[in-house]
Every structure is written in C-alpha cells, then in structure tokens.
Amino acid sequence: MTEGRSLAQKLDHLLTVVHPADRGPYSYEEVAQAIKAKDGPTISAAYIWQLRKGLRDNPTKHHLEALADFFGVPVAYFFDDAQAKLIDDEIEILQAMRDAEVRDVALRTMKLSPEARRSVVNIISELGRYEDRSTGPRRRRRGSSAAAEADEA
Known part of the structure; x- marks a missing residue:
C-alpha cells in the first residue's frame, strides 16, 4: 500500500528494503557519507533520521534528489504515489530475485x-x-x- 504515504513513510520503506542482499539496512551515517562521497549536498545522519521519523518534513530539492539517487529511484518517488507504487513493485521483484x-x-x-x-x-x-x-x-x-x-x- 503506497497511496497517501508521507515522505517519512516512503523514506522508511526505502531504508528498510533497499540494501545489499548480504547485509541489513544502511545506517543513517552510511547514507550521509555516500551522498557526501558523490559530491551531493551536505546532509547529516541526524537529519536523515528526522526525515524518516517525520520530525522534519520539508527537505530541500537537493536533499531529495540525493536521497533518490542513493536509493536508485527517481525523485518523483517522493511526490507521486502512482510512481511510488510502480517503483515499490519493482523493488519487491528485485528483492525476490536476490534470493x-x-x-x-x-x-x-x-x-x-x-x-x-x-x-x-x-x-x-x-x-x-x-x-x-x-x-x-x-x-x-x-x-x-x-x-x-x-x-x-
């Protein structure tokens, strides 16, 4: 179910399911460091945690683009529920294919x-x-x- 999900819920979903097959989810610090390593905007692990928990809900366009790039999804994932549904379905198939x-x-x-x-x-x-x-x-x-x-x- 992806319709009507908040930014926090969508980010939580990505953090929960998008990770290498041989390990668990990325830490907030890993996400922040990977974004920095790609010359992305400055973003802290604490800020990513706040976004995930819904404590902050108005990230900059650059932060959303960097998060989308990190997780390999289009930035539209965070704005368009129909797009998010399609992407979530693809992620589910890819997860099954990791097995x-x-x-x-x-x-x-x-x-x-x-x-x-x-x-x-x-x-x-x-x-x-x-x-x-x-x-x-x-x-x-x-x-x-x-x-x-x-x-x-």
Missing part, C-alpha cells in the same frame, strides 16, 4: 512454454494457499468426545 533459489526458478521457468509457465504459477499459488492455511489458527475437529479429550490432554 538465489528464486532467481534459479525464475530463469528455468522462462525457458518453458507459456502453458507450462502458467502451470508453474498455478502450483506456486496453490502452495501459497496451503502455507497460509497451515500457518493459520488451528481448528478443532468435530468428532467423538474421546478425540476432544485427547486434544485437551
């Missing part, structure tokens, strides 16, 4: 016929539904009182 097993399945699937690809999509959908059911709340089976007593024991 070697997912990438391998995707590459192998691309070699299949359109009918076979649809079958793979259906199988994955069914597996997702199965996992959703298996992780949901456990329901008690109706049956004999002996079965109910065994469940309670």
